[in-house]
Amino acid sequence: MDLWLIGIGTGNPAHVTLEAQEALREAEVILVPRKGVGKDDLAALRHRILEDAGATGKVVEFDYPVRDEALPYRERVIAWHDEIARRWVTAVGDTTGSVALLVWGDPSLYDSTLRIAKRLNPKPRIKVLPGITALSALTAAHGISFNTLAGAVVVTTGRRLRDYGWPEGAETVVVMLDGECSFAALDRDDLHIWWGAYLGMKEQVLDAGPLAEIGPRIIQTRAAERARHGWIMDTYLLRPEGLE
Known part of the structure; x- marks a missing residue:
């Protein structure tokens, strides 16, 4: 077969x-x-x-x-x-x-x-x-680069972000499979987040900004969208402010 x-x-x-x-x-x-x-x-x-x-x-x-x-x-x-x-x-x-x-x-x-x-x-x-990834769909939807100039990217899961925190030396972190908004556990006030759910679909929802400011809003939006549709698939990219 x-x-x-x-x-x-x-x-x-x-x-x-x-x-x-x-x-x-x-x-x-x-x-x-x-x-x-x-x-x-x-x-x-x-x-x-x-x-x-x-x-x-x-x-x-x-x-x-x-x-x-x-x-x-x-x-x-x-x-x-x-x-x-x-x-x-x-x-x-x-x-x-x-x-x-x-x-x-x-x-x-x-x-x-x-x-x-x-x-x-x-x-x-x-x-x-191969198919188009959530990583490509997220960065395209926000009109941002996946990486900083010649910079590395860490792709990880919500579970690992909760258990181990911000990866040492990371510039850009992309988080997948996160059902618990694990970004809320990060004790940093310099991070910017680009978040998206239902990427590529007509239901697509996006938000972006300083994590400390819009993190709570993303949590509320995510809960509301999950309740509305009965399911949700989302991902997000984190990067310290000022890096390009």
Whole structure:
């Protein structure tokens, strides 16, 4: 079996690459996850992308499992990935040809699809088609540079920012997978934040400014948007004031 992991960007069907569209037209089976109550628009967006690409393969939907919050973090994630892999196998059935899975953003950046794919037995032939990342969508939406002049960028998670604080020596820090607004834990008054949710989608929400000033506003906005849509995906970039 050939397993194609196709990055579909951050929510704008126009951001799906021509390479991805071609692969979707050629795939024999296309897996579409259902992520639960209140998140139907995520599956609907995938179906729209398939329609726009002219996909004719068999579309198979499957329900995404829920993490067991009673388990320790790493054990919880491993068990979750194992269950996702089992559901892939069930959804694919006896297909021996090409199977496509639409992945939000890019399959290679803070996404576990590749790790899950390696659990499959027999091992599929994996092909990754990159998509527009949340990093690109965020910096484009704000009209800013990803890095300072010849400067390095640290890409990390909300969990690590909470546990370890500002990375030593960092100029620019981009935070992903942060469900708890971990920027609020930083004890610095010189940081500027560029934040965005639903990047690339018609629901896109942006905010930017001195962290000490607008951090509380972002927290309120995030809570309101999550309540309105039933889900939220956001990311943000932090940088000391004055750096370019």
